[in-house]
Amino acid sequence: MRQLIDFPYKHVLVLGLAKSGEAAAKLLHHSGVQVRVNDQKPYEENPQARTLGDLGIDVITGSHPMSVLDGIDYVVKNPGIPYTNPIVDEAMRRELPVVTEVELAYRLNGDNMIGITGSNGKTTTTTLVYEMLKANDKGTKLAGNIGEVACEVAQTTSEKETMVVELSSFQLIGTETFKPHIAVFLNLYEAHLDYHKTMEHYAWSKSQLFAHQQANDFLVYNADQEIVRELVASANSQRVPFSLENKQPLGIWCDEEFLYYQDECVIALKDIMLAGKHNLENIMAAVGAAKLSGVTNKGIQQVLRTFSGVEHRMQFVKEVQGRNFYNDSKATNMLATKNALEAFEQPTILLAGGLDRGNALDDLGPYLKNVKAMILFGETAPKFKQLAIENGIETYDVVDNVKQAAEKAYRISEAGDVILLSPACASWDQYRTFEERGDMFMDAVHTLK
Structure with a gap:
């Protein structure tokens, strides 16, 4: 297990546990750093806190007293904890560095890291890059949002191995020296404004992906x-553009038949299994990262001819009596749902709703032309109901959860219909994760008769 070498801080507070906090605390402790952990959940109900306590780590649970900052010179916080949190706010007032665990991962393995971010397409692109590197031996x-905690993976990653890391704005905002050797910036759309408050701050957070890159690093970006x-x-860094709209002599581009890296034909579009315009953008970005990593066209072709998508992202679940069910639970914003709706020409029953972040839904209207009914749930159900009315969709209903939504959609559907779970909202009003939401939907579909 690798340790942090020449780490300049001696007394570190890990604020918030979950997987990332536990991994950070163990790494710091293993590296000889004095660690204190603070988590809201009471000790008796907190197995992670008990595990860390057994290691001799100072663990404070059940509340967030300001005294947890006493003697501290560095703070590692859970990405979901906002900067308005009193402990975080006070730490910043004291000019203490406040980071997330990806900063620690970089300090362990930064020279061999591919970092991928964007408002949409992160998981698909990250998976594609990972599979392309594997195909080329x-x-x-794999690490980050898509897999294991980055700083945990970095401890067992050798100097000859590459970490492919999916990164959110929540993680990137908490960086100090972090810089992947290859950065991939997919796109930027309005999202997470309940956390960031302004689009400007959200954009700045994403830009931390490449803020510290140098001339020998690479940045693949959406031109x-x-x-x-x-x-x-x-x-x-060296900028490598990708574009669906224009030829990019120094990057990745397409004509009507082929995908190119610079002037080199990589693959025929007809040979790519993964469908959709938005996925072609993800593919171009992945090809850029793969080629910069030395992957051959043969390795790229091998992946693109067989890769059909990732779980919870436009995932075909099952055909039941002529109805095709799709799980797109990872569609946590309107753009993802727009892309999903554009993929189908068949009559569609849309299952949508979730956490209300204050966004208007009007922009979805033009994409509802094939939607014959809407089954709605969660905090935003009333907004979606109004959207249905305004767009002339006469069949709509509000249910308690996605299980009921799947059952209701099946009852009102006909052979040839698509039944699409694409919520356009985060899951946290009802579910711990979008995976939990998608799993409930798939379980319900598999019990239909």
Whole structure:
């Protein structure tokens, strides 16, 4: 197990546990750093806190007293804890570094890291890059939002292996020296404004992916988005654009038949299994990262001819009496749901709803032309009901959860219909994760008769 070497801080507070906090605390302790852990959940109900306590780590649970900052020179916080948290706010007032565990992962393995972010497509792109490296027999490990905690994976990653890391804005905002050797910036759309408050702050958070890159690093980016082009203009790394709209002599692009890396034909579009315009953008970004990592066209082709998608992202579940069920629970914003709706020409029953972040839903209207009914749940159900009415969708209903939604949709459907779970909202009002939401939907579909 690798340790942090020349780590300049001696007394570290880990604020908030869950998987990332536990992993960070264990790494720091293993590296000889004095660690204190603070978590809201009471000790008796907190197995992670008890595990860390057994290691001799100072554990304070049940509340967040300001005294947890006494003697501390560095804070590692759970990504979900907002910067308005009193402990975080006070730490910043004292000018203490406040980071997330990906900063520790970089300090262990930064020279061999591919970091991928964007508002949409992160999981698909990260998986594609990982599979492409594997297909070319390059040692690689998967980490971040998509897999295991990054700083935990980094401890067992050798100098010859590459970490492929999916990164959220919540993680990136808490970085100090972090810089992946290859950064991939997919896109930027309005999201997570309940956390970031402004689009400007959200964009700045995403830009931390490449803020510390240097001239020998690479940045693969979406040249079709003006906001992305403006953000990457300040990067010191070598910029590698991808575009669906224009030929990119220094990057990745397509014509009507083929996908190219610079002037090199990589694969015929007809040979790519993964469908959808948005997925073609993800594929181009993945090809850029793979080629920069030395993956051959043969390895890329092998993956793209067989890869059909990731779990909970436009995942075909089952055909029941001529109805095709799709699980797109990972669609936690409107853009993802727009992309899902665009993929179908058949009559569609849309299952949607979830956490209300204050967003209007009007932009979904033009994408509802094939939607014959809507089954709604969660905090945003009333907003979706109004959206249905405004767009002339006469069949709609509000249910308690996605299990009921699947059952109701089946009852009102006909052979040839698509029944699509694509919530356009985060899951946290009813479910711990979008995976839990998607699993409930799939379980319900498999019990239909």
